Amino acid sequence: MDRTPAARARGITKAFGDVVALDGVDLDVASGQIHGLVGPNGAGKTTLLGLLLGLAVADGGSLEILGTPVGRTLAVPEGVAGFVDGPGLYPSLSARQNLSALASLRRYDADSTAGVDEALEQVGLTDVADDRVRGFSLGMRQRLGLAAALLTAPRLLVLDEPANGLDPAGKHHVHRVLTRLAAEGTAVVLSSHRMDDLAALCSEVTLLATGRVVFSGPLSKLAAESGELDYRLVTSDPEAARRLASETPGLRVVSGSEHGQRLDADVVVRGPVPAVDELVVRLVHAGVALRELGPVVTPLEAAFLALTGTGTVPAKTDQENL
Amino acid sequence: MTATVTQPRAAARPAPVLHGYRFELVKLLSQWRIRLLLLACWIGPAGFVAAVSLQSSLPADTVFGRLMNATGWAGSLVVLDFSCTWALPLLTALVAGDVFAVEDRLGTWRHLLVAVRSPQRIFMAKTLASLTVILLLVVGLTASGIAGGLAAVGNRPLVGLDGHLLAPADAVGKVLLAWACALAPTLAFAAVGLLGSVALGRSPMGLLIPVLLALALQLVQLLPLPVAVQLALPSHAFLAWRGLFTSPAQTGPLLIGLVVSLVWAVVATALAYRLFLRRDFTDLTYEGSGRRVLVTGALPLAALVAVAIGVIAVATPATGSGIEKGKLQDSLATVYGHLYRLQTQELHRPDVTEAQLQAAATCDKGDSQVSDEGPGNDWRCVVTWRLPGATAVGNAIYQLDVTADGRYVADGDGPKEVNGYFQVRTPNGDAPNPLWQFDGNVDLLTSTTKE
Incomplete structure (x- = not known):
């Protein structure tokens, strides 16, 4: 596998007028990695x-794409594909026409139709290949955008919210394609608001807030940043469960309304994992049946809320995380 | 920071212009609006010309309109005159005025940039594709108008704007040349459309700019402006093609009009190109900027008009409105001489030559308080002529409506048996007396000493 980093950014800054969009951002994406x-x-x-795709140039810092230092002029390095803010598709053309035109522009020295059918098949759009894109749903457009990116056999694939609007089948198609690409050595950088997608796909994530990196590393490390989580328990005796939870060292019973809890049968507690384990033991000893136990928000989501300061979970400061 | 030792790799090669051009053409031709326009331009004029040519009431307000049932070539020229007024600016607006803006509306700029990898080539491809579609539309208008006229009326001689007869073989050349001349101002309007499309993004104002410009220029051309100003306008060639239908052809205003139009096309395209390359495509909410349009588009083009006025004023004999008493008298006498011969033939009288007729005209504008110069519908002219062997001098009176572009309509005011209304039996059916009402065209640039 190619050892050259697919993308390497150091101290990237970018401003639009008075608005600072990126403020000293570092990023490392290895080949064969799906980076969230x-x-x-x-x-x-x-x-x-957009910087990775060559659509804009940074105001400061250095950026290397596939080993090529990016200069101060707009240029897209060979081997980079993807889309931001949704795939660019022409509604008056069919799916096949959209891809054929793109293939003609990107691989002008080869048969422009080669690979189009294969790309459509990979994203599950073969049946609608000759339909105009005007009638496509958001999810179908996303998949067609991915097919367009696949046409060029990229070594760095940049996708903005690729799971947006996808139904379960579409999501399955996209996940399968991305996983296969990564296995073949393609680096994938994708943005998403869906933590379940990131958990399912990404080996590493970079968390941005107000133009700065507040976390970068493996998902497991991000989950650890979540601190104490809230857990929801469904038991046969909620009153007894609340009493036992309040007696368990390190645990606090949290008001269910804080998480929109509506059922009286639910008990929400906050504390470290060992304390939750102890509560489970006490429940069993007390003869209270435990029917469900799980975090109210996933560790990743909790970490996201904590690190970006957008949630109710106590957040650490940026400096603490870095 | 640890430096990474890397082997510099060249950026990906941009897509060839030909491939981008083909893609842009496919995109344009896949739009229903463009398809409908093509259909309308390739079918509409034929139907219009065929239908109108068979009517007894003809569009006499339009140049060559009164000849639509006399020759098949007049129909195409009526279509050309109408196109120059409305259709061509509108077509350029709908095609060139939208070719960049459509990417803003669809949000596809980033996709296109990643695919083509060269803003320069995107500009070239879009420009060439939109010009190709405009050319297809113009060719459609030309062919359709000619086909409709020939099918409905036939391949007959055309009476020129100085009254001389153009044989069908000459008429086809002149008609095609006139349409070709209209391409130059069409290019100028297309370039303005490109500029508006680039400068104003998804704003509908970009689409309207060529039409608004055409409307403004038409209003200006109605005014009795100095001839140097008229010739310096990019739309003048939309009128100057009429000079092809006199003998000798009035080439001065036409050539100046063509040059001015082409300079406009180049300058407006260059301004659009510069603006396009400076655009930040990461701004998805780009709505264009009124200030940007003013500074980068309107002001340089206004400066171009000023420069053109100065150059034309210095380099040509253009003075005043270009419509002078002497020129009008010469033109009217010439037309009258030619049409008198035509009338003679149609009435089966002995042929006379223009030299034998010695036609002359005396014109006067308004009353004595008004200077005999400039456009207006208050010109009154008396034409005199002689017949071989006759001592008497014939007189015919005409009321002339002269417009600022040099075109005039002469309306016979008697005596009735000379230039009044009566039907003449011709081999192709009855037709109005050719001396009753006719069109003429004054060369705005030439100067005359004859009064």
Whole structure:
């Protein structure tokens, strides 16, 4: 596998007038890695993806794409494909025409129709290949955008919210394609607000907030940043469960309304994993049946909320995380 | 920071212009609006010309309109005159005025840039594709108008704007040349459309700019402006093609009009190109900028008009409105001489030559308080002529409506048996007396000493 980093950014800055979109961003994406880019709206994700695609140039810092230093002029290095802010598709053309035109532009020295059918098949759009894109749903457009990116056999694939609007079948198609690409050595950088997608696909994530990196590393490490989580328990005796939870060292019973809890049968507790384990033991000893136990928000989501300061979970400061 | 030792790799090669051009053409031709336009331009004029040519009431307000049932070539020229007024600016607006803006509306700029990898080539491809579609539309208008006229009326001689007869073989050349001349101002309007499309993004104002410009220029051309100003306008060639239908052809205003139009096309395209390359495509909410349009588009083009006025004023004999008493008298006498011969033939009288007729005209504008110069519908002229062997001098009176572009309509005011209304039996059916009402055209640039 190619050892050259697919993307390497150091101290990237980018401003639009008075608005600082990126402020000293570092990014490392290895070949064969699916790298997630997360952050609240306005964090600078799309701007960073645009820089990777060569749609804009950074005001400061250095950026290397597939081993090529990116200069101060707009240029897309060979081997980079993808889309930001949705795939660019022409509604008056069919899916096949959209891809054929793109193939003609990107691989002008080869048969422009080669690979089009294969790309459509990979994303599950073969049946609608000759339909005009005007009638496509959001999910179908996303998949066609991915097919367009696949046409060029990219070594760095940049995708902005690729799971947007996808139904379960479409999501399955996209996940399968991305996983296969990564296995073949393609680096994939994708942004998403869906933590389940990131958990299913990404080996590493970079978390942006107000143009700065507040976390970068493996998903497991991000989950650890979540601190104490809230857990929801469904038991046969909620009153007894609340009493036992309040007696368990390190655990606090949290008001269910804080998480929109509506059922009296639910008990929400906050504390470290060992304390939750102890509560489970006590429940069993007390003869209270435990029917469900799980975090109210996933560790990744909790970490996201904590690190970006957008949630109710106590957040660490940026400096603490870095 | 640890430096990474890397082997520099060249950026991906941009897509060839030909491939981008083909893609842009496919995109344009896949739009229903463009398809409908093509259909309308290739079928509409034929139907219009065929239908109108068979009517007894003809569009006499339009140049050559009164000849539509006399020759098949007049129909195409009526279509040309109408196109120059409305259709061509509108077509350029709908095609060139939207070719960049459509990417803003669809949000496809980033996709296109990633695919083509060269803003320069995107500009070239879009420009060439939109010009190709405009050319297809113009060719359609030309062919359709000619086909409709020939099918409905036939391949007959055309009476020129100085009254001389153009044989069908000459008429086809002149008609095609006139349409070709109209391409130059069409290019100028297309370039303005490109500029508006680039400058104003998804704003509908970009689409309207060529039409608004055409409307403004038409209003200006109605005014009795100095001839140097008229010739310096990019739309003048939309009128100057009429000079091809006199003998000798009035080439001065036409050539100046063509040059001015082409300079406009180049300058407006260059402005659009510069603006396009400076655009930040990461701004998805780009709505264009009124200030940007003013500074980068309107001001340079206004400066171009000023320069053109100065150059034309210095380099040509253009003075005043270009419509002078002497020129009008010469033109009217010439037309009258030619049409008198035509009338003679149609009435089966002995042929006379223009030299034998010695036609002359005396014109006067308004009353004595008004200077005999400039456009207006208050010109009154008396034409005199002689017949071989006769001592008497014939007189015919005409009321002339002269417009600022040099075109005039002469309306016979008697005596009735000379230039009044009566039907003449011709081999192709009854036709109005050719001396009753006719069109003429004054060369705005030439100067005359004859009064």
